[in-house]
Amino acid sequence: MDYKQVTEMGLLIETHIELERQGPGSLETTVKALNFLDNPSKFSRVADIACGTGGQTMVLARNIAGNIIGIDISPDFIEVFNNNAKKLNLHERVKGIVGSMDVLSFEKEEFDLIWSEGAIDNIGFEKGISYWRDFLKRAGYIAVSCPSWIADEYPDEVDKFWVDAGSSLDTVGHNVKIMQKAGYSFIAAFTLPEKDWFDGYFIPRTETEKAILKKYAGNKMVEDYIASSRQEVDLYSNYKQHYGYVFYIGKKI
Numbered sequence: 408m409d410y411k412q413v414t415e416m417g418l419l420i421e422t423h424i425e426l427e428r429q430g431p432g433s434l435e436t437t438v439k440a441l442n443f444l445d446n447p448s449k450f451s452r453v454a455d456i457a458c459g460t461g462g463q464t465m466v467l468a469r470n471i472a473g474n475i476i477g478i479d480i481s482p483d484f485i486e487v488f489n490n491n492a493k494k495l496n497l498h499e500r501v502k503g504i505v506g507s508m509d510v511l512s513f514e515k516e517e518f519d520l521i522w523s524e525g526a527i528d529n530i531g532f533e534k535g536i537s538y539w540r541d542f543l544k545r546a547g548y549i550a551v552s553c554p555s556w557i558a559d560e561y562p563d564e565v566d567k568f569w570v571d572a573g574s575s576l577d578t579v580g581h582n583v584k585i586m587q588k589a590g591y592s593f594i595a596a597f598t599l600p601e602k603d604w605f606d607g608y609f610i611p612r613t614e615t616e617k618a619i620l621k622k623y624a625g626n627k628m629v630e631d632y633i634a635s636s637r638q639e640v641d642l643y644s645n646y647k648q649h650y651g652y653v654f655y656i657g658k659k660i
């Protein structure tokens with residue numbers, strides 16, 4: 408990237424594109440969520456919304472024989488996604504396309520499963536699960552992870568961070584009610600372990616950031632961007648008993 412053309416979006420892509428995941432998660436957690444579904448190996452059509460470069464999609468593909476379509480707003484992530492599918496010889500049935508999660512160009516009742524890790528809060532939990540429900544077959548499943556309050560105190564510092572980031576955290580109980588009201592039966596909810604934040608995301612991201620700081624040495628915008636990314640790590644370290652990523656799994660009624 409040219410020194411003079413650094414933008415916040417460019418930095419976001421550059422600090423995440425080589426990571427296996429672009430948010431907290433792990434192979435074990437993806438498999439754990441998948442294990443709540445009946446007969447996933449029989450699903451014929453699955454969507455992974457906001458798939459990033461596809462870390463979790465490739466795990467799904469090893470457990471599901473059908474076709475999986477990944478959708479992400481970033482063409483750079485989708486290019487890596489499709490290269491990864493090819494390298495793993497999954498490209499015949501795993502494809503990434505560029506698109507936005509709030510304007511899906513699919514048929515109604517097309518999917519057996521809609522998956523989305525770490526992204527539904529971009530449009531809001533309620534809006535996302537209500538809108539995506541139309542694209543699920545009857546008795547199809549939804550499985551999404553997103554940041555949520557996991558204790559009864561809601562520290563202002565955490566609240567402000569997530570509101571500034573464009574998301575607002577809700578409690579697990581409230582999200583489950585939203586899910587039921589939207590027309591799903593509730594199957595399960597569980598909190599991602601701390602290691603999914605550190606081993607799965609923060610540690611590899613911090614390594615990449617060190618290299619990027621060197622590459623753009625003296626660039627104030629890059630330094631500020633990375634300082635705020637480090638604040639996110641401190642915030643989670645200080646308040647991990649109050650909030651976390653929670654996986655929510657439901658079945659369309």
Ligand SMILES: C[S@@+](CC[C@H](N)C(=O)[O-])C[C@H]1O[C@@H](n2cnc3c(N)ncnc32)[C@H](O)[C@@H]1O
Nearest residue numbers: 428429430457458459479480507508524525526
């Ligand atoms: C936290 S990352 C999670 C990526 C991946 N699911 C994972 O867990 O590694 C959020 C993803 O949402 C994508 N995204 C953000 N807004 C989007 C939108 N409106 N439509 C589709 N994807 C979006 C970003 O490009 C990014 O890949």
